[in-house]
Amino acid sequence: MKKISEFMKLEHAHLDKLWADLETEQNKKKSKRILRKFSDDLFTHIKLEDEIISPIFNKYLGIEKGKGPTTVMSSDHEKIAQLLGKVKVAKEKEDEKQLTQLMTHFRRALTSHHEKETKMQYPLFDNIISPRDWEKILEKKYHKSKVH
Numbered sequence: 255m256k257k258i259s260e261f262m263k264l265e266h267a268h269l270d271k272l273w274a275d276l277e278t279e280q281n282k283k284k285s286k287r288i289l290r291k292f293s294d295d296l297f298t299h300i301k302l303e304d305e306i307i308s309p310i311f312n313k314y315l316g317i318e319k320g321k322g323p324t325t326v327m328s329s330d331h332e333k334i335a336q337l338l339g340k341v342k343v344a345k346e347k348e349d350e351k352q353l354t355q356l357m358t359h360f361r362r363a364l365t366s367h368h369e370k371e372t373k374m375q376y377p378l379f380d381n382i383i384s385p386r387d388w389e390k391i392l393e394k395k396y397h398k399s400k401v402h
């Protein structure tokens with residue numbers, strides 16, 4: 255079984271690849287499909303982090319809701335979700351200039367978020383959450399919706 259950090263590394267690579275595909279796709283229909291897939295998989299990943307792993311981590315350490323290292327992560331998620339919403343609007347409007355700017359902005363935000371999680375949160379998750387709990391999460395809660 256992969257450690258949490260190893261599993262997340264694969265999910266980040268999957269999301270980064272989808273985003274890179276979106277940036278180079280010229281066909282409008284195909285690019286809309288990629289954006290939809292990216293959005294679905296991103297929110298599945300965020301849900302795993304915010305709604306499944308973080309509460310278990312906080313419970314282990316007795317951290318109250320809204321406190322501790324997972325709050326940095328979830329506030330990043332809110333910013334990323336807002337930015338992705340703007341990308342979707344610009345895409346619907348076919349505002350190419352704004353879309354290019356927003357997509358560049360989004361890629362930077364996503365990259366720095368992934369780097370932050372890799373350095374800060376995932377090593378803590380690896381250390382605090384037991385392999386047994388992680389196995390249970392993967393089997394019972396996440397299995398049906400996992401992206402790879």
Ligand SMILES: [Fe+2]
Pocket residue numbers: 300303327331367371
């Ligand atoms: Fe995240």
Ligand SMILES: [Fe+2]
Pocket residue numbers: 262266299303368371
């Ligand atoms: Fe992540």
